[in-house]
Amino acid sequence: MEQNTFPPEVEMIGIVKKFGDLVANDHIDLCIEKGEIRALVGENGAGKTTLMRILFGLYKPTAGKIRIRGKEVSFNNPHDAIAEQLGMVHQHFMLFEDLTVTENIIFGREPSQVGFINHKRSIQTVSELAEKYGFHINPEAKVSSLSVGEKQRIEILKTLYRGANVIILDEPTAVLTPQERDELFKVLRGLSSQGKTIILITHKLPEVVELSHRATVLRRGKLVGTVETKDTTIEELARMMVGREVFLTIEKPLAEIKQPVLQVKNLTLTGEHGLKTLNDVTFDVHGGEIVGLAGVAGNGQTELVDTLIGFTRADRGEIILNGKNITHESIATRRAQGFAYIPEDRYRRGLAITESILENLSLGFQNDENHSSHGMLTRRAAYQWAKGILDEYDVRLSSPEETAGNLSGGNLQKVILAREFSKPVNFILADQPTRGVDIGATEYIYQQIIARRNKGDAILLISADLNEIMSISDRILVIYAGMIVASIPINEAKEEDIGLYMSGSTIKQKVD
Amino acid sequence: MDQDKLKAPIETREHSFFHSITKKWKDAIPIVLAILGGIIIGGVMMLVAGHNPFTAYTALLVGAVGEPYNLAATLGRAIPILGCGIAAALAFKAGLINIGGEGQLVLGALGATLVALFFPPGWFSIIVALLVGVIFGGFWSFLSGFFQTKFRVPILISSLLMNYIATGFVSYMIFAHLIEPGGSRNQTPLFPEATRFAKLIPGTTVHWGIFVVLFIVVIVGFLMFRSVAGYELRMFGANREFAEAGGIKPKRMTHLVMALSGGIVGITGACQVLGVYYRLIDTSLTLPGYYWSGAMAAILSNNNPIGMALASIFFAAVQTGASGMERATEIPFELSYVVQAIMILLIAVRGFLKPVPKETL
């Protein structure tokens, strides 16, 4: 990084941000030079996303100053930030699936006469822009047909089209395979060498070390420090991030594998356009093991989950749970066979947030003896039962009559756990069980899942977070394009190999 | 079109009986505001039309409850609105937008009419007529539910279209097969005297059928919150996917609830012809807008049975009173429908009155 006499590209001075009593950012100072790749590092809830949202104009700081290229600025909204040549690529893409690449990029700033869009000029402008920065795109392709990595590059192009010189990326590698990540890093290095300033929000330390020039670490809203990446190590960064020795794997006793509890055979499902969304899927989950299903989102996980729980019927194949063929059975029957389900989206499938916690807990128990008698509800008994299990599963709330909508994500996930684990089940389908959940609750959920596994239950864990899968699984399956392309015991699993399987580049024979 | 959009009116608060009193009172505030708003805007409309709102509303009050006869008329009008209201509340609570009540109403009435005209006179035929009313109305409504589960045609659309089909069919049936000979109106002959609900209050429209309707309102209200089936219905309405993931069968729920809802409307229609007109008169059940008033009473009270009952009686009072108001002031009584609609508009935005959520992480 050359020393220069120009003012720093981005300066954030003494930034404080409060949400009520919660101090999300506590006097943060940030100084980034032009052309620098800065990693903003911290755990979930450290305040890095908040800080960048302030920079991008989504929030106003409670106190502090922002200077862009030496000029003091005050942003009321993202448009002000964009006017100062800032751009942000969010974790969840903001794309129009049914519109073309060009339409997505020019949206809101279309070259036009009297309002009528000049299509030729649009395509030309977009193509030239892509070429200038080394992107390979098809301007007329529909965004829905693009891969995740390609979509992300469109998001970056969008910022460049609007003249961004500072690009903020929020956890950009969360949804990428290792190979796509490498592609992204190539692009970012290219942009940096052309004078663009990159700010990377991430909690993945290996990436910080690989890509960034400097790293700023936040912990619980406070600035821990900024270091030159070449002068530091992953361990030091981890210590700064967490403040204590970090155990990167969770301890658990060796798996005691028992009988297969869930047997999936040749499961096949044809979706729209005649494509097979599930293609001859075969695997088992045994009692006493956690099987982690790794894969890039959109490769059949949703279809597999829906077929297993019973929202969708497979076209071919069999699902056998505890010896019973449940392929054509209703959801109720499957659950009665011992099936517990932690859904990916707790607000869509896990809860009714307008209702009370008690009523949310009771679903599945309504005919049991402490919930009803002769078809009529016994509310007092149910209330006591609820208090018991809410206590058992460490849910923080004032009373079971409280509305579900008042609880935090982590607490709600524990409610779901309480409900599902209190049923007489031995198979647990956990779909992204720690998504949007704070650290404390995440650890708790891992503990509970491992405890069930130690008791002999069979667990199928589906997660887009490879770290999570590698942390607690006993065996890893990889799904790609609706096929199980790998089955690897944890002690043989290497992240690079799994990444290759996830991106479909090595399709070996299916191993059981 | 996204199936998600076609859920019933979104509920924004709890409904269980186990609440502290303060919570219940707080929940009623938006409803009171909506009612006041409707009254005020109605008054403004009267002013604009050159009338004195105070005299008008006084005349309305008198017309509704001022004299014993008016009070009875209000009660008599409330009966069909109550029946339709509980049916609507039941369906809406389950997330099913049954707006085909008009068709179910006339078909139920038709069923009862067929029995009344062709069965031997007597109280036994009344019972059969009521049952046939349930079956006709219930079946028609069930069809709507079936079209959704089998063909994915939204209940909102099919029930609405089937209104027109049903009213046309009933109109035809009267005209072509049941018409009173020698008369000038499209109506059936009078039912035999023994196949009628006797008047509870002589000289009014209040008849013994009111107990049928009230019984249904109480039973449905009770079961909705105290029974397992009611619990499942409420969860289904609160979040269908959640209910389904928990083992509730959406097809079965849809079919049952629609059939039940339509059946209740059907029996309401049967009660009307057996107790008020003693014949089936074309458009007599649709012109007064009974089902729409009932549906709006359900919406206004957030599908809570007690609230719905109060709202139904309230709307009945407003409509009856408006007739009296028209006699006194020449203001057309349709103003009552306008005021009703405004109240629903105001209650629809009750969520907007909640404090704006602060910035969240």
Added chain:
Amino acid sequence: MTELFDVTLLNSTIRMIAPILLAALGGLLCERVLVFNIILEGTMLIGAFTAVAVSYATGSSVLGVAGAALAGLLFSLLLGLFVVTLRGDAIVVGIALNMLASGITTFLLRSLFGVKGQFTSPNIQSLSTWDIPVIKDIPIVGEILSGHSWVVYLSWLLVIVVYIFLFRHRAGLHMRGVGQNDMAASTLGINVARIRYAAVAVCGLLVGIAGAQLSLGQVTLYVENMSSGRGWIALVAVMLGRAHPVGVLLASLLFGFSDALGYRLQGSSLPSQIAVIMPYVVTLIALFFQQSRKKQQV
């Protein structure tokens, strides 16, 4: 004789498509921006009434159409207000507004004209019809296509206009974007609420004109609740046509034809009350085919 039967039927068809088509064109804009608009029926009614009232008062049918368009626009803005700004549930608001339309038109019918049930008068000017040169002289085709009110021809033109707007104009692109991902559109500088209001306003305008065609189009007459479910049929046309101008045109053709057929059959051996329900039955059946073509979930 049978030949004449067919030609007259087709001629009626062309005429009866117009209100459904206009309403559906408006409805498709609302669908594109994800405002669930179920007040096509009520707006059409408001338009029909206003057209008659203004035409009666001024003696001009053109002013009648203008009045209907304006009334439709203002009425639809209520939907915008209660759903877009105040975030009310679109279905509840829609039911209430339809009630409002029905109540207020009947109320005004009695207040302004002192009549019940229906209103007609020689003072009401009907829409002027156009005899299209050249085409009118072509045998059969001429009798079908020529001689309709100018609103009918306007509705055809609007199919093309809406197409061009949606796919070639900035605002059309913005509308399509808002419907697909309103958050994304918002972050790119689009005022989502303003786009929705625009769609709702234009829809109201078009549906108001549709109502004018109903009451001033052939017989100048206003009957209570004369939209008779056509607004709902237009909504179905939007669904069947997948919110695309051409799709909506085809769906409207089907429904207009069944509407005309229903009227035609009223004079025949089929009882009039049954004939009149023809369009609703056709609409329902069309829905069976369309919706069940999509992949069924359990």
